[in-house]
Amino acid sequence: xxxxxxxxxxxxxxxxxxxxxxxxxxxxxxxxxxxxxxxxxxxxxxxxxxxxxxxxxxxxxxxxxxxxxxxxxxxxxxxxxxxxxxxxxxxxxxxxxxxxxxxxxxxxxxxxxxxxxxxxxxxxxxxxxxxxxxxxxxxxxxxxxxxxxxxxxxxxxxxxxxxxxxxxxxxxxxxxxxxxxxxxxxxxxxxxxxxxxxxxxxxxxxxxxxxxxxxxxxxxxxxxxxxxxxxxxxxxxxxxxxxxxxxxxxxxxxxxxxxxxxxxxxxxxxxxxxxxxxxxxxxxxxxxxxxxxxxxxxxxxxxxxxxxxxxxxxxxxxxxxxxxxxxxxxxxxxxxxxxxxxxxxxxxxxxxxxxxxxxxxxxxxxxxxxxxxxxxxxxxxxxxxxxxxxxxxxxxxxxxxxxxxxxxxxxxxxxxxxxxxxxxxxxxxxxxxxxxxxxxxxxxxxxxxxxxxxxxxxxxxxxxxxxxxxxxxx
Amino acid sequence: xxxxxxxxxxxxxxxxxxxxxxxxxxxxxxxxxxxxxxxxxxxxxxxxxxxxxxxxxxxxxxxxxxxxxxxxxxxxxxxxxxxxxxxxxxxxxxxxxxxxxxxxxxxxxxxxxxxxxxxxxxxxxxxxxxxxxxxxxxxxxxxxxxxxxxxxxxxxxxxxxxxxxxxxxxxxxxxxxxxxxxxxxxxxxxxxxxxxxxxxxxxxxxxxxxxxxxxxxxxxxxxxxxxxxxxxxxxxxxxxxxxxxxxxxxxxxxxxxxxxxxxxxxxxxxxxxxxxxxxxxxxxxxxxxxxxxxxxxxxxxxxxxxxxxxxxxxxxxxxxxxxxxxxxxxxxxxxxxxxxxxxxxxxxxxxxxxxxxxxxxxxxxxxxxxxxxxxxxxxxxxxxxxxxxxxxxxxxxxxxxxxxxxxxxxxxxxxxxxxxxxxxxxxxxxxxxxxxxxxxxxxxxxxxxxxxxxxxxxxxxxxxxxxxxxxxxx
Numbered sequence: 049x050x051x052x053x054x055x056x057x058x059x060x061x062x063x064x065x066x067x068x069x070x071x072x073x074x075x076x077x078x079x080x081x082x083x084x085x086x087x088x089x090x091x092x093x094x095x096x097x098x099x100x101x102x103x104x105x106x107x108x109x110x111x112x113x114x115x116x117x118x119x120x121x122x123x124x125x126x127x128x129x130x131x132x133x134x135x136x137x138x139x140x141x142x143x144x145x146x147x148x149x150x151x152x153x154x155x156x157x158x159x160x161x162x163x164x165x166x167x168x169x170x171x172x173x174x175x176x177x178x179x180x181x182x183x184x185x186x187x188x189x190x191x192x193x194x195x196x197x198x199x200x201x202x203x204x205x206x207x208x209x210x211x212x213x214x215x216x217x218x219x220x221x222x223x224x225x226x227x228x229x230x231x232x233x234x235x236x237x238x239x240x241x242x243x244x245x246x247x248x249x250x251x252x253x254x255x256x257x258x259x260x261x262x263x264x265x266x267x268x269x270x271x272x273x274x275x276x277x278x279x280x281x282x283x284x285x286x287x288x289x290x291x292x293x294x295x296x297x298x299x300x301x302x303x304x305x306x307x308x309x310x311x312x313x314x315x316x317x318x319x320x321x322x323x324x325x326x327x328x329x330x331x332x333x334x335x336x337x338x339x340x341x342x343x344x345x346x347x348x349x350x351x352x353x354x355x356x357x358x359x360x361x362x363x364x365x366x367x368x369x370x371x372x373x374x375x376x377x378x379x380x381x382x383x384x385x386x387x388x389x390x391x392x393x394x395x396x397x398x399x400x401x402x403x404x405x406x407x408x409x410x411x412x413x414x415x416x417x418x419x420x421x422x423x424x425x426x427x428x429x430x431x432x433x434x435x436x437x438x439x440x441x442x443x444x445x446x447x448x449x450x451x452x453x454x455x456x457x458x459x460x461x462x463x464x465x466x467x468x469x470x471x472x473x474x475x476x477x478x479x480x481x482x483x484x485x486x487x488x489x490x491x492x493x494x495x496x497x498x499x500x501x502x503x504x505x506x507x508x509x510x511x512x513x514x515x516x517x518x519x520x521x522x
Numbered sequence: 523x524x525x526x527x528x529x530x531x532x533x534x535x536x537x538x539x540x541x542x543x544x545x546x547x548x549x550x551x552x553x554x555x556x557x558x559x560x561x562x563x564x565x566x567x568x569x570x571x572x573x574x575x576x577x578x579x580x581x582x583x584x585x586x587x588x589x590x591x592x593x594x595x596x597x598x599x600x601x602x603x604x605x606x607x608x609x610x611x612x613x614x615x616x617x618x619x620x621x622x623x624x625x626x627x628x629x630x631x632x633x634x635x636x637x638x639x640x641x642x643x644x645x646x647x648x649x650x651x652x653x654x655x656x657x658x659x660x661x662x663x664x665x666x667x668x669x670x671x672x673x674x675x676x677x678x679x680x681x682x683x684x685x686x687x688x689x690x691x692x693x694x695x696x697x698x699x700x701x702x703x704x705x706x707x708x709x710x711x712x713x714x715x716x717x718x719x720x721x722x723x724x725x726x727x728x729x730x731x732x733x734x735x736x737x738x739x740x741x742x743x744x745x746x747x748x749x750x751x752x753x754x755x756x757x758x759x760x761x762x763x764x765x766x767x768x769x770x771x772x773x774x775x776x777x778x779x780x781x782x783x784x785x786x787x788x789x790x791x792x793x794x795x796x797x798x799x800x801x802x803x804x805x806x807x808x809x810x811x812x813x814x815x816x817x818x819x820x821x822x823x824x825x826x827x828x829x830x831x832x833x834x835x836x837x838x839x840x841x842x843x844x845x846x847x848x849x850x851x852x853x854x855x856x857x858x859x860x861x862x863x864x865x866x867x868x869x870x871x872x873x874x875x876x877x878x879x880x881x882x883x884x885x886x887x888x889x890x891x892x893x894x895x896x897x898x899x900x901x902x903x904x905x906x907x908x909x910x911x912x913x914x915x916x917x918x919x920x921x922x923x924x925x926x927x928x929x930x931x932x933x934x935x936x937x938x939x940x941x942x943x944x945x946x947x948x949x950x951x952x953x954x955x956x957x958x959x960x961x962x963x964x965x966x967x968x969x970x971x972x973x974x975x976x977x978x979x980x981x982x983x984x985x986x987x988x989x990x991x992x993x994x995x996x
Contacts, residue, residue, distance in 0.1 A: 094602050127877075128568050129919055144926075144964040146919055148948075150957040179919045181877060183948055186955050260973035267980035268961040271942065403601075403655060445603055445620055445653045452618075468745065474622075474657055481660050482956075483624040487742040490618040499734035506741035 076104035076332045079325035080405070086322040086350070088358035089441060095402045096441070103405045106473070107333060110156055110163065113194030114334045121188055122213040125181035131174060145220075145261060146179065147171035147268045151186045152482050154475065157227060158196040158341045159288035161326070161349040163406070163472055165226045166193055166202070169274065171265045172210060173217040173253050180214050188213070189221075196335055196342065199225040199247045199287070207249035218252025220265045222276055228407055228472075230289045231355055231398035231439055245287055246276060290348040318350040326350060356400040356440050388461075389501060391415040392430045393509055397438030399447060401473050408444060410469035410485075412451060415505035417461035417494055425458070444469055444488050452490035462493030464505050550578035550806045554879070556799035560824070562832035563915060569876045570915070577879045580947070581807060584630055584637065587668030588808045595662055596687040599655035605648060619694075619735060620653065621645035621742045625660045626956050628949065631701060632670040632815045633762035635800070635823040637880070637946055639700045640667055640676070643748065645739045646684060647691035647727050654688050662687070663695075670809060670816065673699040673721045673761070681723035692726025694739045696750055702881055702946075704763045705829055705872035705913055719761055720750060764822040792824040800824060830874040830914050862935075863975060865889040866904045867983055871912035873921060875947050882918060884943035884959075886925060889979040891935035891968055899932070918943055918962050926964035936967030938979050 077100035084091040084099065091100070131144070153166040170185040192205040207221045227243040254262045266276050326346035327337040335342065391414060398409040412434045418424060437450045448467045455463035467488045474484050495502045551574035558565040558573065565574070605618070627640040644659040666679040681695045701717040728736045740750050800820035801811040809816065865888060872883040886908045892898060911924045922941045929937035941962045948958050969976045 098598075124572075127917070129917065131923065144922065144962065147961045147963075149959050149961065151955050152957060174919065179917070182918075182945060182960055183955075186948070186958065260976065263973065263977060264963060264980060267977065268940070268963065271961065271983055271985045272959060273985060443601070443603065443653070444656075445648065448618065449605065466742070471656060474660070481625050481657075483626060484660065485623050485746060486656055487621045487623065487745065488618065489621075489738060489742065499737065502734065503737060503741065506738060509745055511745045511747060 074104065074332070076107065076329055077101055079329045079332075080104060082325035083322055083350075083353060083405070084441075086319050086325075087353060087356065087441065089402075095443065099403055099405065102403055104329075106404060106406070107329060109194075110154070111195055111333045111335070113191045116191045116194075118188050118191055118209040118213050121191070122180060122184055122210075125184045126178045126214070127181065128177055129174065129179040130177055145171050145173045145264060145268075146182070147220075147265060148182055148185045149269060149272045149274065151189060153189060153193040155193040155195070155197045155199075155202060155225075157288055158198055159345055159348060160290040160352055161196065161345055162228060162352060164199075164228070165475075166199070167224045167274075168193075168206075169222045169269055170206065170210070171220040171254075171268070172214060173261060174214075175217040176215060178214075185210070196330075196345070198341065199223060199245055200249075203247040203249035207251055211251045216252065218250065218254040218261065220248070220250045220254040220262060222246070222248045222265070222269060222274070224274070225287075227287060227289065228398075228409070230352075231407075231409075243287060243289060248276065288348075290352060318347045318354065322350045322353070323347050353400070353405070358440060359436075388418045388420065389415055389505060390418045390424045391505060391508060392425075392427050395427070395431050395434045397434050397447075397467075399438045399440065399442040399444075399469075401471060402441035402443060404473035405441075406472040408442075408469045408471040408473070408486075410467065412438075413466040413468075413505075413509050414451065414455055415464040415495070415502075416455050416459035417463075417501075419459070419461075444471075444486055448488040448490045452492055456492040460493065462495040462498075462501070463490075464492070464495040464502055465490045466506070466509065548578065548806070550581065550803055551575055553799035553803045553806075554578060557796055557824075557827060557879070558915075560793050560796035560799075561827060561830065561915065563876075569917065573877055573879065576877055580878060580880070581803060583668075584628070585669055585807045585809070587665045590665045590668075592662050592665055592683040592687050595665070596654060596658055596684075599658045600652045600688070601655065602651055603648065603653040604651055619645050619647045619738060619742075620656070621694075621739060622656055622659045623743060623746045623748065625663060627663060627667040629667040629671045629673075629676060629699075630669070631762055632672055633819055633822060634764040634826055635670065635819055636702060636826060638673075638702070639949075640673070641698045641748075642667075642680075643696045643743055644680065644684070645694040645728075645742070646688060647735060648688075649691040650689060652688075659684070670804075670819070672815065673697060673719055674723075677721040677723035681725055685725045690726065692724065692728040692735060694722070694724045694728040694736060696720070696722045696739070696743060696748070698748070699761075701761060701763065702872075702883070704826075705881075705883075717761060717763060722750065762822075764826060792821050792828065796824045796827070797821050827874070827879070832914060833910075862892045862894065863889055863979060864892045864898045865979060865982060866899070866901050869901070869905050869908045871908050871921075871941075873912045873914065873916040873918075873943075875945060876915035876917060878947035879915075880946040882916075882943045882945040882947070882960075884941065886912075887940040887942075887979075887983050888925065888929055889938040889969070889976075890929050890933035891937075891975075893933070893935075918945075918960055922962040922964045926966050930966040934967065936969040936972075936975070937964075938966070938969040938976055939964045940980070940983065 080100035080103045081091050084096055089096055091097075147169065148171075149169045151168040151170065153168055154163050155166055156162070157164050166189075168186075168189050170189060172180075172185075174180075188210055189202075189206050192202045192209065203221045203223050207219045210216070210219045210221075223246065225245050225247065227245075229243055250259075250262060253259065254265065256262075269276060323346045326349050330337045330342065330346065337343075337346065393411075393413045395412040395414065396410075397412055398407055400406070401408050412430075414430055416425075433451060433454055437447050437454070444467055448465050451467075452463050452465040455465065469486050469488075471484075471486060474486075475482050491502060495505070554574035554577045555565050558570055563570055565571075621643065622645075623643045625642040625644065627642055628637050629640055630636070631638050640663075642660075642663050644663060646654075646659075648654075662684055663676075663680050666676045666683065677695045677697050681693045684690070684693045684695075697720065699719050699721065701719075703717055724733075724736060727733065728739065730736075743750060797820045800823050804811045804816065804820065811817075811820065867885075867887045869886040869888065870884075871886055872881055874880070875882050886904075888904055890899075907925060907928055911921050911928070918941055922939050925941075926937050926939040929939065943960050943962075945958075945960060948960070949956050965976060969979070
């Protein structure tokens with residue numbers, strides 16, 4: 049009863065927030081403000097004050113493809129270039145092709161409105177004695193990536209747009225895409241749970257079962273370690289994790305049941321005012337919220353956001369850990385040289401950046417001094433602590449401090465916490481630093497004065513990525 | 523005598539081109555046109571027609587840091603955030619720090635005006651109860667990278683600018699930089715010859731031999747595979763290869779002799795009109811060509827460009843290969859299953875992109891049908907062919923075709939050529955697709971009709987990079 053009233057009150061607040069246009073603000077910003085209120089946040093607090101502006105800008109920038117024109121991009125960048133022979137229709141490169149591999153892009157999933165990552169490879173066989181500037185293949189891919197999309201549609205649209213604008217003998221597009229999983233499915237080996245699919249699209253001379261040009265294209269990708277054949281068996285999971293009942297997509301054109309678009313998330317968890325706010329955002333961005341593929345998407349986006357809803361409960365950490373069920377005898381051989389230092393490494397988390405309403409995710413490493421009785425704190429307890437501070441609108445610095453303080457409150461001799469995270473906001477918008485990764489550290493008690501202790505803890509962290517590996521791993 | 527006259531004539535032509543301002547064109551574009559003329563090119567031909575506009579834009583964009591203000595970037599992105607304790611001066615994160623690792627940037631070498639690649643890692647210890655938005659660390663680094671620079675100066679300037687604008691307890695900056703080698707030093711394992719240095723700069727609590735915060739910073743970098751200690755011994759080569767007499771820089775502040783800045787390149791190879799054109803470009807970009815570190819740089823840039831000077835000689839490939847010195851007996855075990863297919867893989871090259879006046883570099887793989895006499899063509903002959911077509915203003919598609927046609931002219935049964943390249947223009951400007959790599963293929967003769975033959979050739983190429991590895995490798 050109380051909960052129903054709370055929900056009603058929040059919905060009203062959100063509706064009001066959505067309607068209240070602050071001077072100089074647009075409808076997008078008001079909608080984001082409604083989402084913040086719906087999440088139980090105070091949208092006037094410092095960290096959130098300019099979040100509506102940032103989120104509106106990010107969405108506008110991230111969907112700029114709606115306003116771009118492929119012909120404008122390609123037209124000025126066609127260069128005359130004789131092919132290896134003069135046979136009609138293939139003068140630019142008979143038997144040859146041009147392939148740009150490993151073009152990184154970001155797009156928005158039309159099913160849940162969250163960003164997903166793309167590694168795109170584009171090939172074409174020049175014709176008519178002209179080639180296109182190499183960077184244009186990337187720019188054209190970007191036009192279709194910067195929309196609300198499905199991976200297969202991007203591949204198809206890039207392929208046909210390039211075919212129409214360059215008029216080559218054929219175009220081949222291959223893509224690997226990664227979708228963020230639900231926070232509760234984030235496991236330590238986070239690279240394993242990112243949902244991956246492969247898609248391709250071809251035209252002209254690349255078409256057909258036995259196209260030798262397609263085979264050459266696949267072989268040229270293999271030289272960069274990209275195995276399209278292996279990939280065709282790699283996506284047994286459904287693509288968008290917020291549509292769990294969806295039929296897994298197949299390689300090439302994704303198969304979908306026609307009913308699944310109407311699968312609506314559980315009601316109750318998605319206040320209708322928030323859903324309307326998201327629909328109005330879609331409209332502001334020039335999209336049609338009634339487009340078949342977008343039906344249900346605002347609900348799913350709100351469903352995702354609600355997982356990060358503000359919680360006013362204080363974590364009962366002290367009494368929790370004193371519960372004997374969560375304290376276990378740690379085998380002696382687990383102790384480090386410093387005897388008393390205990391650690392729990394690579395605890396996974398997924399938080400929501402409060403500045404950009406975009407996920408940041410990674411792992412938490414915790415070190416503390418034991419109480420000399422050989423007893424440690426159970427990993428499940430630490431994971432609960434990480435989940436409590438991680439699964440909300442957050443900033444990494446605060447989360448690190450909060451976990452350190454909580455650990456210190458039960459291990460008064462000292463606590464050290466390292467958080468390593470990838471920030472989607474650093475990757476998908478603005479600075480677009482795809483490989484960047486942020487580490488924060490908070491130190492309390494003995495770890496502050498005993499630099500050997502903290503050094504020993506840091507040395508014991510096993511790197512969870514090989515440098516320069518897949519950007520989705522941490 | 524003839525050569526002296528030619529040089530004079532070219533100098534005059536270049537000077538004229540530099541003075542002739544086309545309507546709507548600026549001084550930068552006229553200067554680029556003068557460089558094209560100096561290189562013996564027809565600046566009106568299709569591929570070069572808009573090169574001045576592109577190069578001017580790239581230089582302007584690549585040096586935009588001169589016009590940017592760090593305070594503007596940081597000011598709006600300081601967020602109140604309580605630290606783990608309230609001790610004055612370190613409230614934002616006592617004993618803790620925030621580190622963003624693996625930020626990719628590009629800068630221009632002030633010694634030769636060519637771009638170089640940076641991997642930057644920035645850490646700071648918050649103070650005064652406030653943290654800075656993570657992306658701003660990257661944006662501030664960009665302000666100093668986007669200038670004519672030396673690696674150590676970037677590290678120092680980023681460090682002190684962040685210290686002044688965030689007012690933290692301390693700032694740590696670590697960077698790895700890669701400089702392109704001279705084309706003649708490009709070897710097959712190109713990653714080995716890219717000139718690499720490491721630099722660092724620190725302020726506040728990171729300073730001092732025994733700063734535990736610096737040690738933590740180094741430990742957090744190690745989690746990403748970045749070893750600053752190892753790096754401190756890794757740069758025994760001089761940094762800018764166009765200043766061969768320079769004293770190798772040391773880790774931390776680079777030591778330099780004061781005389782080396784006046785080391786001028788050999789005269790004669792650098793027409794003075796081209797040098798003046800480059801000086802005028804520097805001025806247009808807001809730089810002082812008389813700044814100590816830039817003295818001699820226009821000469822060095824012209825020296826670099828002149829390595830790609832147009833050559834009107836036709837390669838005497840037919841007679842060349844018929845020379846018995848270049849034909850050798852190939853051991854039988856080197857033959858593939860198809861018996862007659864011969865190949866020469868991973869022939870390195872460095873060309874100059876004619877659209878952007880920026881290098882593209884990589885490897886060429888050549889396959890051909892033998893003449894049944896067991897004799898093959900020597901690798902040194904193929905390398906000479908690759909150098910001839912590679913070392914000029916080029917586009918990858920044309921270079922691929924030209925090499926294929928040349929091979930076909932002596933091996934009439936069939937030729938297949940694959941060129942794999944990294945384009946600095948794709949990486950350092952515009953689309954900034956750091957990991958992208960372009961492959962082109964040209965096929966002639968039997969390889970066109972026998973798809974098994976071309977497939978077998980492609981399968982025999984050993985990938986020269988692991989996917990997602992260092993961007994400087996191919």
